[in-house]
Amino acid sequence: MQRFLNNPDDIVDETVAGFVRAHRDLVRLSPDNARVVVSQSAPQQGRVGIVTGGGSGHEPAFIGYTGRNLVDAVAVGELFSSPTAKSFHDAICAVDGGAGVAVLYGNYAGDNMNVKMARKMAKKDGIDVDTVVANDDVCSAPLAEREKRRGVAGEIFMWKIGGAKAASGASLPEVIGAAQKAIDNCRSIGVGLGPCTLPQVGHPNFEIEPGKMELGIGHHGEPGMRVEDLRTANEVADEMVKIVLDDHDLPDGTEVAVLVSGLGATPVNELYVLYDRIEQQIEARGLKVYRPFVGNYFTSLEMVGATLTVMALDDELKALLDHDAASPGLTT
Amino acid sequence: MQRFLNNPDDIVDETVAGFVRAHRDLVRLSPDNARVVVSQSAPQQGRVGIVTGGGSGHEPAFIGYTGRNLVDAVAVGELFSSPTAKSFHDAICAVDGGAGVAVLYGNYAGDNMNVKMARKMAKKDGIDVDTVVANDDVCSAPLAEREKRRGVAGEIFMWKIGGAKAASGASLPEVIGAAQKAIDNCRSIGVGLGPCTLPQVGHPNFEIEPGKMELGIGHHGEPGMRVEDLRTANEVADEMVKIVLDDHDLPDGTEVAVLVSGLGATPVNELYVLYDRIEQQIEARGLKVYRPFVGNYFTSLEMVGATLTVMALDDELKALLDHDAASPGLTT
Numbered sequence: 177m178q179r180f181l182n183n184p185d186d187i188v189d190e191t192v193a194g195f196v197r198a199h200r201d202l203v204r205l206s207p208d209n210a211r212v213v214v215s216q217s218a219p220q221q222g223r224v225g226i227v228t229g230g231g232s233g234h235e236p237a238f239i240g241y242t243g244r245n246l247v248d249a250v251a252v253g254e255l256f257s258s259p260t261a262k263s264f265h266d267a268i269c270a271v272d273g274g275a276g277v278a279v280l281y282g283n284y285a286g287d288n289m290n291v292k293m294a295r296k297m298a299k300k301d302g303i304d305v306d307t308v309v310a311n312d313d314v315c316s317a318p319l320a321e322r323e324k325r326r327g328v329a330g331e332i333f334m335w336k337i338g339g340a341k342a343a344s345g346a347s348l349p350e351v352i353g354a355a356q357k358a359i360d361n362c363r364s365i366g367v368g369l370g371p372c373t374l375p376q377v378g379h380p381n382f383e384i385e386p387g388k389m390e391l392g393i394g395h396h397g398e399p400g401m402r403v404e405d406l407r408t409a410n411e412v413a414d415e416m417v418k419i420v421l422d423d424h425d426l427p428d429g430t431e432v433a434v435l436v437s438g439l440g441a442t443p444v445n446e447l448y449v450l451y452d453r454i455e456q457q458i459e460a461r462g463l464k465v466y467r468p469f470v471g472n473y474f475t476s477l478e479m480v481g482a483t484l485t486v487m488a489l490d491d492e493l494k495a496l497l498d499h500d501a502a503s504p505g506l507t508t
Numbered sequence: 509m510q511r512f513l514n515n516p517d518d519i520v521d522e523t524v525a526g527f528v529r530a531h532r533d534l535v536r537l538s539p540d541n542a543r544v545v546v547s548q549s550a551p552q553q554g555r556v557g558i559v560t561g562g563g564s565g566h567e568p569a570f571i572g573y574t575g576r577n578l579v580d581a582v583a584v585g586e587l588f589s590s591p592t593a594k595s596f597h598d599a600i601c602a603v604d605g606g607a608g609v610a611v612l613y614g615n616y617a618g619d620n621m622n623v624k625m626a627r628k629m630a631k632k633d634g635i636d637v638d639t640v641v642a643n644d645d646v647c648s649a650p651l652a653e654r655e656k657r658r659g660v661a662g663e664i665f666m667w668k669i670g671g672a673k674a675a676s677g678a679s680l681p682e683v684i685g686a687a688q689k690a691i692d693n694c695r696s697i698g699v700g701l702g703p704c705t706l707p708q709v710g711h712p713n714f715e716i717e718p719g720k721m722e723l724g725i726g727h728h729g730e731p732g733m734r735v736e737d738l739r740t741a742n743e744v745a746d747e748m749v750k751i752v753l754d755d756h757d758l759p760d761g762t763e764v765a766v767l768v769s770g771l772g773a774t775p776v777n778e779l780y781v782l783y784d785r786i787e788q789q790i791e792a793r794g795l796k797v798y799r800p801f802v803g804n805y806f807t808s809l810e811m812v813g814a815t816l817t818v819m820a821l822d823d824e825l826k827a828l829l830d831h832d833a834a835s836p837g838l839t840t
Contacts, residue, residue: 178701178702178716178718178721178738178812179701179774179775179778179812180701180741180744180745180774180778180779180781180782180814181740181741181778181781182740182741182742182781187777187781190741190780190781190784191777191778191780191781191784192780193780193784194779194780194781194782194783194784194785194787194802195780195802197783197784197787197800198768198780198783198787198800198801198802199800199802232777233775233777235775235776235777235780236776369510369511369512370510372775384510386510389510406510408513408514409512409513409514409522410514412512413512436530440773440775440776441772441773441775441810441812442511442512442810443511443565443567443704443772443773443807443809443810444567444568444772444804444807445519445523445564445565445567445809446511446512446513446523447512447526448522448523448524448525448526448527448530448567449512449513449514449519449522449523449526450512450526451526451529451530452522452523452525452526452529453526455526455529455530468529468530468531469530470526470527470530470531471836472776472804475775475776477775477777478773478774478775478812480510480511480773480810482512504803507839
């Protein structure tokens with residue numbers, strides 16, 4: 177295991193400490209909870225607060241999207257594990273400006289449970305909380321059971337849209353409505369070429385054999401829809417676009433935002449090789465790429481692979497996507 | 509070799525094509541040369557043009573620093589190989605606004621030769637060209653022979669400072685002076701934990717054994733100052749700071765910009781673990797971190813490892829560092 181590591185038990189605390197040092201212009205640590213990162217611009221009186229949270233190891237997600245007009249506070253979990261209910265609750269309290277708080281998070285059992293508990297705790301404090309649960313991973317359940325799908329990189333669009341809506345002075349139901357529309361309009365797929373290792377475990381908890389790829393892999397190595405021989409970049413791009421757009425039946429001429437993210441150890445240039453083909457394939461299906469994002473936006477430690485997310489846009493989503501925002505992971 | 513790849517001979521063209529698609533708001537391809545990326549805001553009449561160039565495989569460097577008030581054009585080489593003299597020349601011509609062109613590049617034999625030729629070609633065109641050669645890698649030669657040192661991630665600061673100076677309306681000698689001061693004030697070190705593979709070769713062209721690290725490794729796997737047992741993240745951070753600051757004898761209280769970059773396959777969270785310690789060590793030596801940068805700024809395909817760059821600042825450099833700029837790799 178070739179990595180920069182002290183005691184594996186300290187990795188999350190050290191990550192958060194280094195992150196807050198590195199981005200102190202935008203973020204700070206909650207004085208009450210070392211597992212809660214708060215935007216320097218939160219809370220704001222009368223504005224809906226935006227909270228998310230999730231396991232560590234996906235950097236820049238989740239902490240990297242804390243900033244101006246984006247996420248106001250993030251509850252930080254152990255590597256690949258949900259934050260505690262207390263951390264979600266502390267994050268909610270840290271950004272409450274009297275107009276309610278939107279918790280926009282991914283569909284994982286631990287997160288669901290802990291957000292539910294945090295919401296109850298916040299209710300006792302008199303804070304109005306509502307939630308949107310991201311479920312954009314097309315390979316994790318059939319479309320008819322979309323509520324079972326996991327949340328992946330589409331969460332970034334959900335946060336961007338929700339944060340922009342809150343910044344516009346919208347009410348909690350309006351913010352929830354916009355974030356829900358964003359994630360409803362998202363579909364994602366991951367392709368894994370190599371596994372990752374949790375430092376406390378010391379060996380990969382799943383395998384991808386040389387010469388193979390796993391189509392539809394989850395952000396923690398959850399099994400995909402199938403393992404098959406690794407094909408050329410263009411063939412992989414074609415397959416990713418096909419799976420996403422077959423699931424996402426969009427009218428001709430629809431404008432879309434496209435996000436291609438590396439999973440951690442894939443060289444950046446390969447993401448551009450994939451994107452070159454992906455955009456051509458999306459446009460060949462009659463859609464129009466309004467805005468592309470290519471980079472390491474949502475990783476899984478040193479997993480080798482990439483994800484594709486497509487969000488269908490309307491005028492409201494376009495304006496919110498382009499609304500001024502600043503965070504370590506995303507700036508407009 | 510688990511990667512997204514078509515024909516290895518096409519990887520650079522496909523990377524550039526995907527890059528230009530993904531960042532079309534900021535960059536475009538030269539109509540005359542598919543290996544020259546040009547800022548959407550260049551050329552500007554009466555403003556000094558900023559050109560760089562280098563081998564591919566270091567993304568976001570070099571192309572990713574093309575944009576507004578930063579690099580105006582980049583000559584793109586094959587993986588880990590210099591761009592041609594023609595590409596450097598075409599890049600110079602693409603950004604000439606009548607006030608001369610500053611070519612700010614790294615100290616490698618091929619780049620030196622090709623920039624020299626391009627400069628001669630531009631002279632015949634009546635374009636005034638001057639150069640700064642980055643040599644910030646402390647482990648590649650003794651300080652007494654600094655002109656032999658290689659250029660590494662300090663180039664990013666050199667481009668930022670040079671681009672900002674040009675944006676301020678400075679003359680060519682003034683832009684060269686500021687960029688030269690930036691790189692003179694930079695020291696960098698790399699630590700390698702794992703090698704990378706050129707797709708056309710198919711196997712790593714150097715090795716780092718499990719349990720070992722190479723201190724002072726170059727951006728293409730050039731041998732470092734020593735191979736030793738991999739130590740804890742804090743011990744590695746301490747050693748990086750010590751080597752850089754022993755070389756960089758700075759007065760107490762000096763303000764510095766600090767850049768920690770991953771080399772490609774190191775998880776982002778580990779960069780923050782390193783940074784947390786690095787900042788503490790820098791401040792323990794009586795310096796003050798004015799502005800940190802942590803992320804994958806200058807990579808080497810999927811090499812495992814990280815680099816540290818420290819730039820000493822004065823009032824001019826601080827103002828130029830903070831000057832408005834936008835590029836895929838860096839935004840202020």
